[in-house]
Amino acid sequence: MIVVTGATGNVGRPLTQALAEAGQQVTAVSRHAAAVPDGVRHVVADLAEPSGLEPALAGAKALFLLLPGDLHAAGANPADILSKAAAGGVRRVVLQTSLAVATRPHGPTRIAMRALEDVLRESGLDWAILRPGGFASNALWWAESVRTRRVVAAPFGDIGVPIIDPADIAEVAAACLLDDRHAGGVYELTGPEVITPRQQAEAIAAALGSPVRFHDLTRDEAKTSMTQSMPAELADDTLDILSSPSPAELRVSPDVQRVLGRAPRPFADWAAHNIAAFH
Numbered sequence: 001m002i003v004v005t006g007a008t009g010n011v012g013r014p015l016t017q018a019l020a021e022a023g024q025q026v027t028a029v030s031r032h033a034a035a036v037p038d039g040v041r042h043v044v045a046d047l048a049e050p051s052g053l054e055p056a057l058a059g060a061k062a063l064f065l066l067l068p069g070d071l072h073a074a075g076a077n078p079a080d081i082l083s084k085a086a087a088g089g090v091r092r093v094v095l096q097t098s099l100a101v102a103t104r105p106h107g108p109t110r111i112a113m114r115a116l117e118d119v120l121r122e123s124g125l126d127w128a129i130l131r132p133g134g135f136a137s138n139a140l141w142w143a144e145s146v147r148t149r150r151v152v153a154a155p156f157g158d159i160g161v162p163i164i165d166p167a168d169i170a171e172v173a174a175a176c177l178l179d180d181r182h183a184g185g186v187y188e189l190t191g192p193e194v195i196t197p198r199q200q201a202e203a204i205a206a207a208l209g210s211p212v213r214f215h216d217l218t219r220d221e222a223k224t225s226m227t228q229s230m231p232a233e234l235a236d237d238t239l240d241i242l243s244s245p246s247p248a249e250l251r252v253s254p255d256v257q258r259v260l261g262r263a264p265r266p267f268a269d270w271a272a273h274n275i276a277a278f279h
Contacts, residue, residue: 001025001059002177003090005047006066008034010137010166011096011173015064016040018174029056031068050080057088062177066096067116078112079119092126092183094176096169099133099188100241103248107237128176132189133249134163134241136270139200141225146212146278152201153215155222160196161245162252164189165265167273172259187255192264194250203268207275219243 002019006012007028019026020037027041028034036042043056047067057063063085067078085093097113104110120127142152169189176182195203198214205212217225219239226235241249256264271278 001027002062002064003027003029003056003060003085004064005029006064006068007036007042008032009066010135011169012064012066013170014167015170015173018170019177022174022178024178027056027060029053047078047081050084053081053084054088057085057090060085060088060090062092062094063090064094064096064173064177078116082116082119082123082125086123086125090125092177093120093123094128094130094173095120096130096132096173099131099190099249100237101131102188103246104237104241107233109234109237126180126183128182128184129186130169130173130176130189131187132164132169133191133253134161136163136165136191136267137274138163139204139267139271140274140277142201142204143277146204146208150210151213151215152197152204153217154197154201155217155219155239156196156243157198157214157216158196159242159245160194160199161241161249162190162192162194163200163267164191164256165267165270167270168256168260168264172256175259182259185259187259188253189255190251190253190264192252192266194252195267200267200271203271204275204278206268207271208278 002024004012004016007016008030016026016028017037020040027043028036029043029045031046045052045056101110101113117129145151201212201214223235
């Protein structure tokens, strides 16, 4: 059995589906009740309380671990989750962290992620680490304004990074969970091209078949909006990357191709697949 945490999220949902379709027994874990694919067991648990994971981990052989932002905060101890997993018989863990662990290692959340990676490496378990860059699904922040006003409002409109489709992250995670060849791998996951927010708006417009206007936000305006759904520190970290990506953050990684044998999907494909959110 394979346990998927964050099973209702942008990565966890397609990963759960892919594993179920591959004939695996899957336990989906989320903080709230949710619909899951047929044949998948669902367990409501909060990763902030690792003891609550014990029913989900019983009998599991592998774990996909994606932590919510609050478990990277000071005082949190997500290493307890790895201890519980090992005690429950889990032998393989695929951990999703962030590309910024490598590119901007000194932020408090990055230090916590790096520490968890190190605990996993030293755990005696089989492991793989996924470090995705920016997500194509972050464009869903614009869905309401596109639906109601045909506007995308974002900062740094002409500065791009190679964002990745979360479905590609899910496919890489499934491969790492199921294939021994990926044990001990650290994979940096990006899309196939650098794309700016303005170009993303154009791709959404093309998928809609309707013009979409781009509106440049100031950094302060963007931070005010972002802190409605994330800690201010994480908003600042994100805006630092978006405003001034380093050469490492502009690099198109070959790792999706290495694992899946195909190129990562471009943003235009993500937009076409998810266009119902913008209608």
